[in-house]
Amino acid sequence: MKWLILPILLLTFAASVPAYAQPTPTETVKKTVDEVVRIVSDKELKKPQNEKKRRDSLKKAIGAIFDYTQMSERSMARHWRDLSPAQKKDFVGLFETLLENSYAGKIESYNQEKILYQKEIIDGQYAEVRSKVVTPKRDQYSLDYRLINEGGxxxxxxxxIEGVSLVSNYRTQFNRIITDQGYNELVKKLRTKSQEIKGA
Incomplete structure (x- = not known):
């Protein structure tokens, strides 16, 4: 259940930020979450005939905060350096599609979860935003965002989430598949999985 609502949390910022001021990591996360909540709460977008428009809007919102290249490289770990530039580009695209297709549907299961932002830690170009999620049933768990500053x-x-890293989870799976069956098999599995999710 926790991983089902993770996407909506990945992606509420009421205060305006001056144009000259760079948003803080917390403001960046909150702004994206607010946009996703707006999309999934829009009565017009909820209509069946607007499914494609809703999904496209969600993917755009997700893409605004995810650094797919960083996620791909960190998930591949030592195997990343073995890929050619063309393979890296293709993998990032495939990984992006997988995440989008995987999370777009799950985001729509949003059910008024509340997010309490607790702490922000900045160390050079890296930052971590720590938060707590409270469900309608008052269940609580931790959710931390790790960010990198690129180009401002x-x-x-x-x-x-609850101490479990999304990237580490993928890294373990990817390493096992590449070690046992090879990189091409990983690509095949990811492509198949992405299509299965998209058609679900």
Whole structure:
């Protein structure tokens, strides 16, 4: 259940930020979450005939905060350096599609979860935003966002829920498949999985 609502949390910022001021990591996360909540709460977008428009809007919102290249490289770990530039580009695209297809549907299960932002830690170009999620049934768990500043923008490269890292989870799976069956088999499995999710 926790991983089902993770996407909506990845992606509420009421205060305006001056144009000359770079948003803080927390403001960046909150702004994106607010946009996703707006999309899934829009009565017009909830209509069946607007499904494609809703999904496209969600993917755009997700993409605004995810750094897919960083996530891909960190998930591949030592195997990343073995890929050619063309393979890296293809893998990032495939990984992006997988995450989008995987999370777009799950985001729509949003059910008024509340997010309490607790702490922000900045260390050079890296930052971590720590938060707590409270469900309608008052269940609580931790959710931390790890970000990197690239070109003046904070982007999420990992999410840790109850101590479990999204990137580490993928890294373990990817390493096992590559070690046992090879990189091409990983690509095949990811492509198949992405299509299965998209058609679900």
């Amino acid at each position: 923008q904070w982007k999420v490269y990992d999410v840790v």
